[in-house]
Amino acid sequence: MPVLRVVPNLYILCSLFWEQRRTRMFDSEIRLLELCSNKDFGVREILNTLRGSHTSNMRLIKELERSGVLELIRSLNGRGRPKKIVALSPLGAVVLDKLRSVNAMMLKMNENDIRNVDKQLRLWHKLIDAGVDPYKRFIEMNEFDRNIRNFAESGTST
Amino acid sequence: MTAISETLRNLVQVLERLHVDYMLIGGHALPMYGRPRSTIDIDIAIAMKLPQPMQLEAELENAGFQVSSFSEETAYFVVTDTKAFVEVEVWLRPDGITIDAECLSRRKKVKIEDFDFWIIGPEDFIVNKLSRRDRRVQDEVDVLSVLRNTRLKLDIPYLHKIAERAGILLLLRAFEKKARVSD
Numbered sequence: 001m002p003v004l005r006v007v008p009n010l011y012i013l014c015s016l017f018w019e020q021r022r023t024r025m026f027d028s029e030i031r032l033l034e035l036c037s038n039k040d041f042g043v044r045e046i047l048n049t050l051r052g053s054h055t056s057n058m059r060l061i062k063e064l065e066r067s068g069v070l071e072l073i074r075s076l077n078g079r080g081r082p083k084k085i086v087a088l089s090p091l092g093a094v095v096l097d098k099l100r101s102v103n104a105m106m107l108k109m110n111e112n113d114i115r116n117v118d119k120q121l122r123l124w125h126k127l128i129d130a131g132v133d134p135y136k137r138f139i140e141m142n143e144f145d146r147n148i149r150n151f152a153e154s155g156t157s158t
Numbered sequence: 159m160t161a162i163s164e165t166l167r168n169l170v171q172v173l174e175r176l177h178v179d180y181m182l183i184g185g186h187a188l189p190m191y192g193r194p195r196s197t198i199d200i201d202i203a204i205a206m207k208l209p210q211p212m213q214l215e216a217e218l219e220n221a222g223f224q225v226s227s228f229s230e231e232t233a234y235f236v237v238t239d240t241k242a243f244v245e246v247e248v249w250l251r252p253d254g255i256t257i258d259a260e261c262l263s264r265r266k267k268v269k270i271e272d273f274d275f276w277i278i279g280p281e282d283f284i285v286n287k288l289s290r291r292d293r294r295v296q297d298e299v300d301v302l303s304v305l306r307n308t309r310l311k312l313d314i315p316y317l318h319k320i321a322e323r324a325g326i327l328l329l330l331r332a333f334e335k336k337a338r339v340s341d
Contacts, residue, residue, distance in 0.1 A: 112294040120198055123245065130243040134198075140160040141186075141198055147270040148277070149189035 028052065032060060033088060033096040036070060042083045043072075061086060069095050159271050161242035162200065167273045169202070169237065169246060172217045179205040181265045181276040183252055183286055185300070190266060191280045191310055192303030195296070201234075203249040203278065205257040254289020254324035255282045264316075280310055281317040288333070289324045298333070305337035 028050070035041055035049060043061065050057045064070040069092040075083040088096065127134045159167075166182075173180045181187075185197030206214070211228065218225050218237055228235035234249040255261060264279030278286065284304055287297045304310065321330040 110295050112292045113296055115292065116294055116296070123198055126245075127243060132243050137161070138196065138198060140162050142196060143160055144162045144270070145186060145189045145194045145196075148186065148268060149194050151268050151270055152190045 028057070028060060029064070030096070030099050032057070032064070033069070033092060033099065036086050036088045037093070037096060040075070040085045040087070042075075043086055046086055064092070068092075161239075161244055163271045163273070165239040165242055165244035165246065166200070166275060167271075168221050168239065169218075169223070170273070170275050172214070172221050172223075173204065176210060176214055176217060178210060178214065179257065179262050179276075181257075181262075181278045182268075183249065183278045183283070184247075187277045187283055188300050188303070190268065190277050191283060192300060192307055195300070200244065200246045201249060201252075202246055203252040203255075203257055205262065206230075206250050252286050253291060254285045254326065255320065256323070260316075261320075264313075280304055281313055281320060284312075284317060284330070285320045285324050285326065288321070288326050288329055301333055302337050305334060 031050060032046070035046055041049070043058075046061070047054045047057050061070060065072060068089055071087050071089045071092075073085045073087050075085045124134045127137055170180070180202055182201070183203045184199060184201030185195065186200060188194055211230070215225050215228075222239060222241055224238040224240050226236040228250070230250075233251045234247050237246045237248050238244070239246075261279065261282050264282060265276040266279065267274055268277050284301050287293070287301050290297055305312075318327060318330070321327045
C-alpha cells in the first residue's frame with residue numbers, strides 16, 4: 001500500500017519540478033550581446049561562435065544594429081582590410097542588463113493558471129452583463145482581503 | 159459595507175441558522191496566513207449532513223440567492239447573490255481535506271465590518287491547496303508564502319498527518335524544503 005502511494009507522489013514531484021523549470025527566453029539575443037560585451041569580436045568571429053545558421057545570425061546582427069543596440073565599428077589596427085568590430089552601444093548595455101534579469105525570472109504559470117485566467121475573465125464579463133463595474137468589484141475584493149490581513153496582524157479590521 | 163461582505167454576511171447567517179459548519183477557503187483565506195493576492199473568486203467549504211441540502215437550498219433562495227443544482231455527490235455548487243451579483247463557490251468536498259471535528263476546531267474566527275465568520279485553519283489551507291486536482295503554480299506560491307510566514311506557528315504533526323491522509327506528504331516535504339532553502 002505505501003508503494004502505491006509513493007508512485008503518484010513521485011509523478012507529482014516530477015511534474016512540479018518540470019513546471020517550475022526556468023524557461024529561457026531571448027537565448028540568441030542574449031548570447032550575441034554577451035559575446036559583444038566581453039570581447040572585440042569581428043562579424044566573422046561572431047558568426048563562427050554563435051549557434052544556428054550564419055544567415056539567421058547575420059539577420060539578427062543587422063536587426064540589432066538597426067534598433068541601436070549594436071554598433072559596427074571599423075577597427076584600424078593591424079594590417080590588411082580593416083576589421084568591423086561588433087560592439088555594444090550604451091543602449092545595448094541597458095538592453096543586455098534587462099534581458100539578463102528577464103531570463104532569470106521563473107515562469108510562474110501552468111495550464112491550470114491559464115484556465116483560471118479564462119474563468120476569471122468569464123466572471124468579469126458576467127459582471128459587466130449584470131451592470132456591475134468589474135474594477136469596483138476588484139477594489140472591494142482587495143479591501144475585503146486587506147481587512148482580513150489587518151485582523152490577522154492586529155486582531156482588528158479597518 | 160462592501161457587496162462582498164454583505165453577501166458573505168447573508169450567506170453566513172443562513173448557514174448558522176441551519177447549524178451548518180462552514181469556513182472560508184481559497185484565495186480569500188490567504189491574507190490570514192500568507193501573502194495576500196488578488197482574486198475575485200469566493201470559496202466556502204461546508205460540513206453538510208442529511209437532510210439539510212433541500213432545506214439549505216430553500217433557505218438560500220429565500221435570502222435572495224440563486225443556487226445551482228447540487229446533490230450529495232457534488233464537489234461544489236455555486237450560490238449567486240442576485241442583488242449584488244456576487245458568486246460564491248460552496249464546497250461540499252474540498253480537495254484533500256475532511257471537514258471533521260478536528261478540522262473545524264482549527265478554524266479561525268475573524269471579525270470584519272461588524273460581523274464574524276470562520277476561516278480555514280492554516281494546516282488544512284496548505285493541504286487543500288496542494289491537493290487541488292487543478293493545482294496552479296499560483297496555489298504553490300500561496301503555500302510557500304504560508305510556509306515562509308515566520309509569525310505563524312504551524313502544527314507540524316497535524317499538518318503531516320492530514321497531508322499523508324490526502325496522499326501528498328512527499329509533495330508537502332518538497333515544499334517545506336523549498337521554503338527553508340529560499341528563505
